[in-house]
Amino acid sequence: MRLKTRRNAPVWLIALLPILSIGVAFIIGAFFIIWAGGSPITAYIALIKGSLGSTFAITESLARAIPLIFTGLAAAVAFRAKFWNIGAEGQLYCGAMAATLVGTGVIDLPSVIMIPVLFIAGALAGCLILLLPVLLKTHMKVDEVVTTLLLNFVILLFVNMLLEGPWKDPMAMGWPQAARIIDSGVLPIIVAKSRLHLGIIIAIVMSVVMWAILRFTVWGYEIRAVGYNQQASTFYGISINKSVLMVALFSGGLAGMAGVSEVAGLKGYLTLTLSPGFGYTGIAVAMLAQLHPIGVIISAIFLASIYVGADAMSRSVNIPNYIADILVAISLLSVLVGSMLTRFRIVWGK
Amino acid sequence: MKKLQFSKICKNFGSVVANDNISLSLGEGEILSVLGENGAGKTTLMNILFGHYISDKGFIEVEGQRLTPGSTRASLDAGIGMVHQHFTLADNLTVLENIILGTEPLTRLWSQKKQAYTKLKALSKRFGLLINPDDKVADLTVGEKQRVEIIKALYRDASILILDEPTAVLTPQETTQLFKVLKEMVNAGLSIMFISHKLNEILEISDRIVVLRHGKLVGEVATKNASKESLAEMMVGRKVTRPAYEKLKIGKAVVELNDVCLKSSEGSVGLTNINLKIHEKEIIGLAGVSGNGQAGLASIFQGLASPSSGEFKLFGESLIKYDPRYLTKSGVARIPEDRTKEGIIGEMEVWENFLGEQLRSKAKSGFFIDKKQAVSSAEKLIQEYDIRCEGPFASTRLLSGGNIQKLILARSLSNNPRFIIANKPARGLDEGAISFVQQQIINAKTKGAGVLLISEDLDEIFELSDRIAVIFNGRLQGPFDTSTLNINQVGLMMSGEMKEDSLHEA
Numbered sequence: 001m002r003l004k005t006r007r008n009a010p011v012w013l014i015a016l017l018p019i020l021s022i023g024v025a026f027i028i029g030a031f032f033i034i035w036a037g038g039s040p041i042t043a044y045i046a047l048i049k050g051s052l053g054s055t056f057a058i059t060e061s062l063a064r065a066i067p068l069i070f071t072g073l074a075a076a077v078a079f080r081a082k083f084w085n086i087g088a089e090g091q092l093y094c095g096a097m098a099a100t101l102v103g104t105g106v107i108d109l110p111s112v113i114m115i116p117v118l119f120i121a122g123a124l125a126g127c128l129i130l131l132l133p134v135l136l137k138t139h140m141k142v143d144e145v146v147t148t149l150l151l152n153f154v155i156l157l158f159v160n161m162l163l164e165g166p167w168k169d170p171m172a173m174g175w176p177q178a179a180r181i182i183d184s185g186v187l188p189i190i191v192a193k194s195r196l197h198l199g200i201i202i203a204i205v206m207s208v209v210m211w212a213i214l215r216f217t218v219w220g221y222e223i224r225a226v227g228y229n230q231q232a233s234t235f236y237g238i239s240i241n242k243s244v245l246m247v248a249l250f251s252g253g254l255a256g257m258a259g260v261s262e263v264a265g266l267k268g269y270l271t272l273t274l275s276p277g278f279g280y281t282g283i284a285v286a287m288l289a290q291l292h293p294i295g296v297i298i299s300a301i302f303l304a305s306i307y308v309g310a311d312a313m314s315r316s317v318n319i320p321n322y323i324a325d326i327l328v329a330i331s332l333l334s335v336l337v338g339s340m341l342t343r344f345r346i347v348w349g350k
Numbered sequence: 351m352k353k354l355q356f357s358k359i360c361k362n363f364g365s366v367v368a369n370d371n372i373s374l375s376l377g378e379g380e381i382l383s384v385l386g387e388n389g390a391g392k393t394t395l396m397n398i399l400f401g402h403y404i405s406d407k408g409f410i411e412v413e414g415q416r417l418t419p420g421s422t423r424a425s426l427d428a429g430i431g432m433v434h435q436h437f438t439l440a441d442n443l444t445v446l447e448n449i450i451l452g453t454e455p456l457t458r459l460w461s462q463k464k465q466a467y468t469k470l471k472a473l474s475k476r477f478g479l480l481i482n483p484d485d486k487v488a489d490l491t492v493g494e495k496q497r498v499e500i501i502k503a504l505y506r507d508a509s510i511l512i513l514d515e516p517t518a519v520l521t522p523q524e525t526t527q528l529f530k531v532l533k534e535m536v537n538a539g540l541s542i543m544f545i546s547h548k549l550n551e552i553l554e555i556s557d558r559i560v561v562l563r564h565g566k567l568v569g570e571v572a573t574k575n576a577s578k579e580s581l582a583e584m585m586v587g588r589k590v591t592r593p594a595y596e597k598l599k600i601g602k603a604v605v606e607l608n609d610v611c612l613k614s615s616e617g618s619v620g621l622t623n624i625n626l627k628i629h630e631k632e633i634i635g636l637a638g639v640s641g642n643g644q645a646g647l648a649s650i651f652q653g654l655a656s657p658s659s660g661e662f663k664l665f666g667e668s669l670i671k672y673d674p675r676y677l678t679k680s681g682v683a684r685i686p687e688d689r690t691k692e693g694i695i696g697e698m699e700v701w702e703n704f705l706g707e708q709l710r711s712k713a714k715s716g717f718f719i720d721k722k723q724a725v726s727s728a729e730k731l732i733q734e735y736d737i738r739c740e741g742p743f744a745s746t747r748l749l750s751g752g753n754i755q756k757l758i759l760a761r762s763l764s765n766n767p768r769f770i771i772a773n774k775p776a777r778g779l780d781e782g783a784i785s786f787v788q789q790q791i792i793n794a795k796t797k798g799a800g801v802l803l804i805s806e807d808l809d810e811i812f813e814l815s816d817r818i819a820v821i822f823n824g825r826l827q828g829p830f831d832t833s834t835l836n837i838n839q840v841g842l843m844m845s846g847e848m849k850e851d852s853l854h855e856a
Contacts, residue, residue, distance in 0.1 A: 216721075218713050221702065228697040234654065235684075235692045236706050237674030 050312020071282025087148030089279025095122030095256030126256020431503025601630030635815030696747030752783030
């Protein structure tokens with residue numbers, strides 16, 4: 001068995017790849033469910049029911065997908081330019097802090113203005129915190145994987161300090177959480193009797209905007225060019241540093257918006273448990289979507305459904321909901337293996 | 351009995367026929383040249399011989415024994431050694447370590463360096479391949495690295511040596527040296543297959559020549575009966591006309607360098623007090639051994655670097671903005687040295703690469719890519735410059751070297767430039783493409799452009815240039831009128847000697 005380079009991968013293969021990968025993940029995942037003492041079929045039925053089986057389940061899955069779309073976009077845009085931003089988690093919390101700072105009573109504007117203001121503040125905060133790793137990279141060649149990753153912990157500890165100290169809400173009965181976002185800043189619920197809020201619309205709009213930027217504009221060309229080939233980009237007169245900076249601003253801004261939508265949409269206030277690793281899952285979302293902004297919507301909804309469904313599954317079939325992590329991890333690995341198959345063909349025999 | 355025999359080899363890649371019923375043989379003590387343009391099927395044939403590909407039909411025999419298809423090990427064991435165009439050496443190891451790498455079984459605990467050392471010394475002495483086994487490969491010159499590759503093959507007791515475009519990276523002196531070694535080896539009974547598209551060299555070194563075209567074997571001649579013209583015609587399939595030089599009345603100065611200096615940076619020589627004036631309707635050839643400041647000079651003209659001191663006048667005005675886009679917009683055509691790494695972005699589509707430096711100037715309101723316009727102009731240029739590709743949406747990495755160069759020429763020359771900086775524009779291309787590239791440059795000159803032609807090929811420089819300048823260690827001599835120079839004088843200046851009379855300096 002050996003590998004042969006394909007000249008051009010057929011389009012249907014690229015489109016089929018994520019679907020096949022998910023299938024593979026479910027098949028392999030079945031073994032883990034059996035190991036955990038459950039029946040895979042009942043477990044998967046419970047999972048699908050829990051994530052898609054009712055209007056409420058669907059809205060829950062979509063609500064969970066919102067932050068993942070934002071962080072998925074953040075990773076997709078950055079990775080396109082080969083800027084490895086692993087710090088979406090921290091940037092998300094920065095966005096959440098900005099939303100808390102601006103949205104808890106300092107100013108009060110009508111919702112139509114207040115909500116955009118919160119998102120802009122959150123995006124700016126995400127950008128600003130990413131500026132540090134970017135400048136270290138462009139000016140001193142410091143590897144951004146290390147700096148963005150480690151900043152996550154710094155930011156999380158900082159949030160912790162704020163919540164235990166100056167920002168602690170006296171009305172929260174001693175829980176470490178900040179004050180609520182005022183009513184005009186709260187994202188309205190768009191499906192009655194659910195938690196699905198306006199964030200989903202904003203997230204989808206941002207996906208389309210990012211797709212259009214990458215595809216139709218000079219910026220998009222430059223981002224892709226820098227990701228593919230820096231030497232030729234320089235020859236074309238594209239400033240690598242400027243492009244990296246621009247990509248980082250998009251990426252940090254999108255991750256910051258994830259924080260805003262969680263604080264102003266789902267939770268209503270900032271806590272340390274605001275994000276169960278949305279920033280990191282965003283990387284999986286982006287990879288599963290093959291860095292395509294529209295694909296990010298689909299892959300975020302898919303991953304969110306698995307997480308939401310797994311909770312239901314673990315309640316009814318009594319197996320740990322960590323199965324969700326296993327399913328996500330296997331689908332990601334399958335996509336990576338599969339994307340190799342779009343570039344190479346397996347030839348059996350010698 | 352023939353040393354090596356290819357019988358009716360066929361190989362298709364999808365709908366592309368790479369090798370079509372090729373039969374050829376190699377005798378003992380013979381140098382056989384395999385001539386053909388890029389894409390004629392030379393490399394495929396060698397890959398089949400070496401077990402990288404399996405032929406669809408046909409077989410190969412070594413000394414009458416059938417060779418197991420698809421097995422590199424079998425080919426090595428049969429005594430076939432290959433020297434690739436791109437070296438396959440580990441830079442951080444010594445010469446000796448590189449040579450024994452892969453020859454020793456993994457299970458052996460101590461490598462037998464001592465025996466290897468003795469054998470290596472003997473080989474190097476026998477064939478005049480001077481090399482110090484303890485040198486680190488990273489410190490070797492290109493010519494020396496090639497010697498290591500050859501010794502590596504000999505060390506494995508190769509009796510058939512395949513050389514793939516061996517002179518592409520060598521200086522004229524190194525080529526002469528290599529040919530001496532090859533003659534030695536043939537005298538000692540080895541057989542050599544020499545793959546090339548350089549006609550002069552093939553005529554000099556080989557006993558017999560076979561010509562491939564579009565995957566077919568189209569001709570076989572004894573070298574003594576061959577001429578450059580007949581070979582070129584066989585290879586290209588039609589008469590090849592070299593572009594004709596014509597002296598024109600020069601116009602205004604297009605670029606002028608006054609005492610330009612450039613600080614040396616890691617790995618590249620700086621520039622010291624460069625003075626150079628290039629006029630409309632003239633081609634200045636810049637000769638020099640690679641790495642003597644050509645890269646720095648080119649990067650100034652291409653807007654990629656700004657001089658540390660001195661003045662660069664473009665079309666009569668002092669240039670302050672060193673920006674590729676600004677230069678392109680002002681009327682400079684830029685042809686980069688490394689066409690696949692610098693000139694195009696392989697992963698992008700052809701129409702996107704046509705935008706290149708003009709991305710922003712051709713965008714609607716400077717921001718939105720005008721795809722419709724870009725695609726239709728790409729279509730037009732693909733036609734006009736006869737770029738062989740599936741169309742504007744083809745992935746650029748799939749184009750051949752010659753077609754990539756055509757793309758770059760089309761992109762830069764279609765804007766009617768007034769100054770052209772061409773850095774080794776014909777390097778590594780085949781005959782057909784070379785004359786195309788040279789003709790395009792001459793046409794641009796006729797239309798009024800001034801050209802700086804950087805090249806390592808002195809023949810090319812003498813054929814095309816009105817005046818020749820020589821660069822050595824970041825300093826420039828000349829330019830001198832081409833008619834007042836001969837190749838020897840230029841060769842001496844390239845190694846740092848001063849030209850006595852600088853009377854003709856313009």
